[in-house]
Every structure is written in structure tokens, then in C-alpha cells.
Amino acid sequence: MIAERGSWVIVGSILIALLLVAIPVPVSWREYTPDWPLLFLFYWVLALPNRVGVLSACVVGILTDLLDGSPAGATAIGAVMAVLVILVSYQRIRQFDGLKQGLVMALLISLVHLVEQRLETFLGWQHSSTAFLMPAAVSFLFWVPVRNCLRFFRRYYEVQ
Amino acid sequence: MGWRAALGIGCCLLLLFYVRDHPALEAPRQFAVDTAAVIYRVAAAPKSAFIGLGDFFQTHSALRADKARLEQENLVLKGQTQKLAAVLAENGRYRALLRSAETLGREVMVAEIIAMTAAPSRHELVIDKGSADAVYVGQPLLGADGLMGQVIRVGQYSSQALLITDATHAVPVQVLRSGVRGLAEGTGALNRLVVRHIAATTDIKEGDTLVTSGLGGLFPAGYPVATITTIIKQPGSSFSQVIAVPTASLDRGRHVMLAIDLMPAGSQ
Numbered sequence: 001m002i003a004e005r006g007s008w009v010i011v012g013s014i015l016i017a018l019l020l021v022a023i024p025v026p027v028s029w030r031e032y033t034p035d036w037p038l039l040f041l042f043y044w045v046l047a048l049p050n051r052v053g054v055l056s057a058c059v060v061g062i063l064t065d066l067l068d069g070s071p072a073g074a075t076a077i078g079a080v081m082a083v084l085v086i087l088v089s090y091q092r093i094r095q096f097d098g099l100k101q102g103l104v105m106a107l108l109i110s111l112v113h114l115v116e117q118r119l120e121t122f123l124g125w126q127h128s129s130t131a132f133l134m135p136a137a138v139s140f141l142f143w144v145p146v147r148n149c150l151r152f153f154r155r156y157y158e159v160q
Numbered sequence: 161m162g163w164r165a166a167l168g169i170g171c172c173l174l175l176l177f178y179v180r181d182h183p184a185l186e187a188p189r190q191f192a193v194d195t196a197a198v199i200y201r202v203a204a205a206p207k208s209a210f211i212g213l214g215d216f217f218q219t220h221s222a223l224r225a226d227k228a229r230l231e232q233e234n235l236v237l238k239g240q241t242q243k244l245a246a247v248l249a250e251n252g253r254y255r256a257l258l259r260s261a262e263t264l265g266r267e268v269m270v271a272e273i274i275a276m277t278a279a280p281s282r283h284e285l286v287i288d289k290g291s292a293d294a295v296y297v298g299q300p301l302l303g304a305d306g307l308m309g310q311v312i313r314v315g316q317y318s319s320q321a322l323l324i325t326d327a328t329h330a331v332p333v334q335v336l337r338s339g340v341r342g343l344a345e346g347t348g349a350l351n352r353l354v355v356r357h358i359a360a361t362t363d364i365k366e367g368d369t370l371v372t373s374g375l376g377g378l379f380p381a382g383y384p385v386a387t388i389t390t391i392i393k394q395p396g397s398s399f400s401q402v403i404a405v406p407t408a409s410l411d412r413g414r415h416v417m418l419a420i421d422l423m424p425a426g427s428q
Contacts (some may be wrong), residue, residue, distance in 0.1 A: 021278045025311035027350055028410045030280040053161065058168035062175070066192040067199060068279035069313070069320055071180055073172035080168045087161055119176060125328055160366050 004051060006159030013040050018067055031131050034139040036146075037110050038079065042105050043150045045086045046093060046160065057083035061112075073095060073121045078118055080113030102143035110136035117154045190291065192196055193315030200275035200286050267303065268417040269293065269343050274318065276411070280346065283323035285309070287416060290317045295418060297306035298378055302417040303408035307331065311418070319384050323410050324385065333385050334373035338363040339374050342402070344385055350410050355402040360393050362400070370404055380419055384408075 017036035025033060041060045044052040056094075061076025086093065093104055113132050126149060179185060223385040271289040279348060289295050291314050299311040301321045322329050328383040333355065334341050340362050342355040368388045374381025386404035393400045 017198055019203045022275065024204050024275050025208055026199075030276075030278065032166045033278075033280075038299065054165045058172065061172070067196050067277075069277045069282060069284050070198075070279060071176055072192070073175035073180075076172045077176075078163055080172070084165050100243045123176065135280070139394070142359050 004160070006157045007160070008156075009153055009157045009159045010048075011045055013153070014063075016040075018063060020065050021064065022066060026151065028069045031134040032138050033135065034142040035135045036111075038082070038112060038138055039146045040106065041079065041083070041106065041148065042086060043147055046090050046101075047151070047154060049087050049090045051069060051140060053087060054080045054083050055156075067096050070116065071120065071123055073125075074116045077119065078115035081115065082108040083111050098144040098147065101147070105135045105143045106140035109139050164309050174214055176196040183314075189313070190315045193320060194290070195275055196320075197286050197288070197315060199316030200277075202276050247383050258335075261293075269295075269420055271295075271418055273414055273416060277320065281327070283309075283326040283329075283348070284312070284412065285321045285323065285416070286318060287311075287321060288318055289418065290319050291317045292316050294420075295319050299418040299421075300348070300379050300383075302383060302415065302419055303410070305380075305409065306386070306407035307379065308406075308408045308410060308416055310378065314386070324406060325352075325353060325410060331379060331385060332373045332375040333370040334381075335364055335388075337365075337368040338368075340364055341375065342370075344370060344404060345396065351405050353404045353406060355388070355404060356399075358400055358402050360398055360400045364388065364391065365399075366391055366425050369407070380421075 008129040014037060017040040021033075038156050039061050041057060042050070045057070057079040058076045061079035062071075062072050065072045065075045093101060096104065113136060119133055161226050167293055170389045178299055185416055187416075193202045204288065233343050269289065269335045271287040271293075274286040274288055277284040277286060285301075285308075287301075295311055297311055301308040301310055308323060309326075309357055310322045311319050312322045313320040323346070324331055324344070325346040325348070329346040331341050332341065333344045340358070344355050344356050355370070366388055370388065372379040372381055372385055384407045386406045388402060388404045390403040392403075
């Protein structure tokens, strides 16, 4: 059993992801911002599947829900499902090159948003278009930089 | 792993479908709204600092020009207010003649916009007044040029408001010129409202101003909401498609006004 350390790096990075979400951008750009919390969460699950798992996904999901005003839990359910996929196949995903990993992450993020959208529709929210899938596409472009950056910090602070 | 996932999903479903509106959770909900406001404030801090720095280093001449402009504006507004007093008195006499109840005036409270929430499919604002300042759910939000939305979530020191252009929002309106009533619904685009269920034979024109009708009891009557831009009449359809643009600039400005209801409860 390896001693766990560097929890603050994980928690800190998730907090930074939430701050990145909250950065004010012009209204028309909002669709084109990547889904930072999910990207960061997926990285940590992929890197440390023994530490960051479905319960962390639940917490991060609820935090993003509270931040962007969605009903609490809608994103969390999707995030739990997506993280479950990563947990089952992290050894395989780790072998992929950056682009392929990015594709997987974009697919998972779109899954999360689809689940969130369906749940919100049940609760009476209305979604008029498929624009909610745009963050998934943008997140694809951001996966490699995010992964390299977080990997650097993980190694620097020896998070394990 | 499996049972944890089941536990997580179960908790979320419980949260979504049962616990969400439970009255016992008022305190955590308020806490969540306030925490979100803090995060938005921190994220906007560099921008605010930049704007503040710009304000600080404004030149003397620019400030003087601003002052001159504001003084002029103030004079004009004062003049209009004098006229308003006369009109109000006249209106009161007419009301007395018609024996209709006098509507009390409304006060406003100014709030600062902290941010627009991050969800791209929604139009929501975070403002810096909460239940500590007597903000309540459903309180109308006014801009300088018209109705902006209503408060939907209240924290202790901040709250979140839904804009009239959100796809889930609708406001009862009236055409100022002809008194025709309708329902202006948001579309999810910041410069577009649709007015539904307007019969094709109705007296309504492009350029007409829509004001709140006061029906529904939520919004005060008479505030400008939108200007009609397009009316599409399709042959064979009994309704015309009416599109309007909100009069309030929803994505600009740093301050909004919250209407304070002075009417005693239940008198409407």
C-alpha cells in the first residue's frame, strides 16, 4: 500500500477549475469554454484511479451544479457514470495518444451533458438546442494541455 | 466501485427529485448561493481590478466632461420629475373619479451585478444583495431601460436572478398603444423574445412597445419590456408570430434595481 499524499494538489486543482468556470466571458463566448471541472476530474481519475473515483465525481458534479445554477445533482449523476467508464478502462485509455484520449474525454463530457440535459428536462427546464454539446468539442482541444499541466504538477509535488 | 457508484447516483437522484425543494434545506441552499457568489467574485476580481484601475487613472478633463454631462442629465431628469408629480396627481384624481383603487408607488433598491452564471444554456445573473437586504424569490429585477428578470434563488448576502430572455421565462405583457395582452417568452438568445398566442387579426404593429401588464401579480404593471421588431403572418395560420427585442440592455451595465413591493400582502 502506497502512502497517499498531496491531496491538497488534487483539491486545489479542482478549486482552480471551478474558478476558471466562473471567469467572466462575453455572453456569446460562453458556449466555447471548455468544461474545466470535468477535464480536471477525468485527469485525476485516469492518473490515480485508486484515490479519485465515483464519490469524488459526485462531489465535483454537485459543486459545478451549485456554481452554474443547475439543479444540484444533475451533472453529478452523469459525472459518476463517466468516471465509472474511466475506472473500468483506465489501463487501456492510458495507452492512447493525446488525440485519442481527448476524443474519449470529449465523448464522456458529452455523455455527462446529455444526462444533465435529460434530467433537467424532467424537472421542467427547457433546452432549445444542441448547443450544450459545444463545451465537449472545445474540451477535446484542451485535453492535452490540461493533461500535461496537471501531470507536471502531479510529478512535481509527488502526488500519489 | 459498483456499490459506491450506486450510492452516488442514488444520493444525486434523491437530491434532484426529493430533497431539492425541501423547506428544511433552506439554510444549505442559501449557503450554496453565497458560496457560488464568492467564487464568481474571486474569478471576476482581475477584471474588476482592471476596471477599477481604469477609473482611478481617469484624466481630470474626462472627469470634468463626465460631471458636466451628468449635471445636464440631472437637470433634464429633475424637470421631468416635476412633470411626473403633476401627472401623478392628475392620475390620482382620475382614479378617484373612476373609483378604482390607487396603486401604491414602488421603491427600488440598487444591486450590483457580480457575474452572469456559467451555464451557456441559461441566462442568470448573480447579484450582491440577499435575504439580509430583504430580497425575496420572485422579486422583479429592473434595468435603467426596462424589465430585466426576477430573483429565483436567494442567499444571505447574494442572490441569483433569471433574465427575461431565458428559455424558461415568460412575462405577461401588454401592447402600450392598443392594450392587447400577451405573454412574452424568452428564447435563449439575449436579443429576442417571442410573444405567443397573438391572433392574426390583432391590432399589433412593428415598433410597438410592450409593457408589463401586471397580470399574474408578480411584476408591477407598466414597466417597458420589449419593442416588437418582426411580425410574421402566415396565411392559413390563426396566430401571427411576433418577435421582440428587450428594451433593457441585459448584457451591459454593472447595476440593476430590485423593485420593493410597498403594497400590503393580499391587496392585489
